[in-house]
Amino acid sequence: xxxxxxxxxxxxxxxxxxxxxxxxxxxxxxxxxxxxxxxxxxxxxxxxxxxxxxxxxxxxxxxxxxxxxxxxxxxxxxxxxxxxxxxxxxxxxxxxxxxxxxxxxxxxxxxxxxxxxxxxxxxxxxxxxxxxxxxxxxxxxxxxxxxxxxxxxxxxxxxxxxxxxxxxxxxxxxxxxxxxxxxxxxxxxxxxxxxxxxxxxxxxxxxxxxxxxxxxxxxxxxxxxxxxxxxxxxxxxxxxxxxxxxxxxxxxxxxxxxxxxxxxxxxxxxxxxxxxxxxxxxxxxxxxxxxxxxxxxxxxxxxxxxxxxxxxxxxxxxxxxxx
Amino acid sequence: xxxxxxxxxxxxxxxxxxxxxxxxxxxxxxxxxxxxxxxxxxxxxxxxxxxxxxxxxxxxxxxxxxxxxxxxxxxxxxxxxxxxxxxxxxxxxxxxxxxxxxxxxxxxxxxxxxxxxxxxxxxxxxxxxxxxxxxxxxxxxxxxxxxxxxxxxxxxxxxxxxxxxxxxxxxxxxxxxxxxxxxxxxxxxxxxxxxxxxxxxxxxxxxxxxxxxxxxxxxxxxxxxxxxxxxxxxxxxx
Numbered sequence: 001x002x003x004x005x006x007x008x009x010x011x012x013x014x015x016x017x018x019x020x021x022x023x024x025x026x027x028x029x030x031x032x033x034x035x036x037x038x039x040x041x042x043x044x045x046x047x048x049x050x051x052x053x054x055x056x057x058x059x060x061x062x063x064x065x066x067x068x069x070x071x072x073x074x075x076x077x078x079x080x081x082x083x084x085x086x087x088x089x090x091x092x093x094x095x096x097x098x099x100x101x102x103x104x105x106x107x108x109x110x111x112x113x114x115x116x117x118x119x120x121x122x123x124x125x126x127x128x129x130x131x132x133x134x135x136x137x138x139x140x141x142x143x144x145x146x147x148x149x150x151x152x153x154x155x156x157x158x159x160x161x162x163x164x165x166x167x168x169x170x171x172x173x174x175x176x177x178x179x180x181x182x183x184x185x186x187x188x189x190x191x192x193x194x195x196x197x198x199x200x201x202x203x204x205x206x207x208x209x210x211x212x213x214x215x216x217x218x219x220x221x222x223x224x225x226x227x228x229x230x231x232x233x234x235x236x237x238x239x240x241x242x243x244x245x246x247x248x249x250x251x252x253x254x255x256x257x258x259x260x261x262x263x264x265x266x267x268x269x270x271x272x273x274x275x276x277x278x279x280x281x282x283x284x285x286x287x288x289x290x291x292x293x294x295x296x297x298x299x300x301x302x303x304x305x306x307x308x309x310x311x312x313x314x315x316x317x318x319x320x321x322x323x
Numbered sequence: 324x325x326x327x328x329x330x331x332x333x334x335x336x337x338x339x340x341x342x343x344x345x346x347x348x349x350x351x352x353x354x355x356x357x358x359x360x361x362x363x364x365x366x367x368x369x370x371x372x373x374x375x376x377x378x379x380x381x382x383x384x385x386x387x388x389x390x391x392x393x394x395x396x397x398x399x400x401x402x403x404x405x406x407x408x409x410x411x412x413x414x415x416x417x418x419x420x421x422x423x424x425x426x427x428x429x430x431x432x433x434x435x436x437x438x439x440x441x442x443x444x445x446x447x448x449x450x451x452x453x454x455x456x457x458x459x460x461x462x463x464x465x466x467x468x469x470x471x472x473x474x475x476x477x478x479x480x481x482x483x484x485x486x487x488x489x490x491x492x493x494x495x496x497x498x499x500x501x502x503x504x505x506x507x508x509x510x511x512x513x514x515x516x517x518x519x520x521x522x523x524x525x526x527x528x529x530x531x532x533x534x535x536x537x538x539x540x541x542x543x544x545x546x547x548x549x550x551x552x553x554x555x556x557x558x559x560x561x
Contacts, residue, residue, distance in 0.1 A: 095412055096385055096412045099412035099433050099434060100333050100336070100412055100433065101335075102433075102434045103336060103412070103433035103434035103435065104333065104335040104336050104339060105434075106434040106435075106436075106437075107336060107339040107340070107343075107434070107435075107437060108335075108339055110436065110437035110438070111339060111342065111343055111437060114437060114438070115343070115346060121342070128335050128338070128339075131335070132335060
């Protein structure tokens with residue numbers, strides 16, 4: 001179809017291999033069954049020598065092994081195809097995320113150089129350019145963070161206050177997106193101490209808040225709650241009332257490069273790394289992340305759970321809190 | 324005054340392009356998503372008042388709703404043959420060919436130079452005037468049994484009217500002006516597409532094939548629009 005994009009055209013052929021694999025499995029299964037039936041009908045009524053029985057047994061076993069091997073190959077191939085697809089989407093998304101702000105910066109610089117721009121427009125142009133630089137910086141950081149926090153335990157866990165960290169992330173998000181006060185409501189524990197990497201955990205919480213704002217509809221309304229349970233686990237829950245997602249996507253959203261929908265018709269910016277980074281950071285802390293959504297347009301809820309809650313700081317040692 | 328529609332979902336780019344085009348005296352409309360662009364550029368014939376005519380479309384490829392390639396294709400199907408300049412972050416040669424094959428007239432990779440963008444815009448609007456016969460060449464021509472009107476881009480043959488795209492019209496006009504002579508592929512690329520002669524593209528062959536379907540009885544053994552192997556194309560003398 002000439003209307004399909006370059007992306008889908010280039011990845012289509014790989015599915016042929018999967019089809020061939022599935023075809024081979026079907027042939028192998030049919031052959032096995034037919035051979036068994038034939039052999040059985042041939043020996044029916046006749047006494048079967050033990051040597052033949054052994055031969056049948058090993059023959060069938062080898063054939064089953066062959067089928068199992070084929071199934072395995074097809075599964076591996078499917079995974080490879082999916083990864084490839086996601087990677088090509090990622091390259092496309094990152095290209096777009098990097099080139100768009102660069103194109104905008106270049107356009108505004110050219111304009112300032114070649115045109116007489118009135119003073120008030122000039123101020124507006126500078127603001128635009130600053131936002132483009134922020135966007136570039138965000139993309140660069142998420143690519144770097146994805147590399148930094150993948151499959152790596154926290155090197156030096158230090159005591160930190162998770163509740164305060166969450167409050168600070170909320171403040172930062174409100175400033176960054178210029179949201180009205182109260183667009184993100186923060187509830188729960190005043191102080192919740194645990195050992196971990198404060199910088200990494202802040203990135204994780206900020207990523208969740210960014211998503212909550214980014215995937216909100218016209219009005220941003222996000223609830224954040226922080227609490228500790230009886231088992232010594234700390235939880236942070238971020239709930240939005242945005243576009244949500246269908247349940248079929250839920251198992252995949254933490255996968256690297258995974259994004260919902262086709263890249264060429266994307267309406268929201270991103271690289272498919274945000275939630276992957278959050279999950280990697282949680283793994284590094286031996287924690288977990290879970291997601292839930294009642295369906296498209298019905299919002300999403302993300303919950304971080306971290307082990308290792310520390311006893312509240314004794315009141316009489318205020319010095320230690322400042323370290 | 325020429326009216327340009329800018330289809331671009333990145334607000335910063337759309338605003339910057341608009342600022343510059345307006346300074347150059349164009350009327351500019353900006354549209355931020357694919358479906359609305361299609362409504363504007365290929366409206367369903369429902370009897371309501373047709374929107375203001377457009378002289379040029381600047382079209383992004385990655386758009387919410389519907390991508391740029393699909394928009395050009397549907398525009399052409401709906402009979403809108405306004406020149407289209409594609410803008411995209413993916414600057415691969417095969418994207419260029421793909422864009423031209425779906426019916427775009429020109430292609431610019433992001434990030435682009437402002438001066439290049441403005442030159443391409445002027446070029447496309449000028450080429451449209453050129454193809455329409457504003458500057459030189461015939462306004463009408465007879466090619467075999469077909470009657471071509473370069474002002475309206477219409478080709479009539481055996482009682483049916485076909486609408487040519489800007490580039491089809493330009494290619495045909497070039498061949499008509501040089502009737503009987505061989506026109507090289509390199510010259511066609513330069514004059515019609517504004518591309519350097521060494522660009523690897525099947526665009527010319529595709530367009531020649533499209534023209535043959537309109538002109539010759541049997542496009543597979545063409546009598547009118549002939550291929551001169553290894554050199555170029557020639558339109559037979561009447």
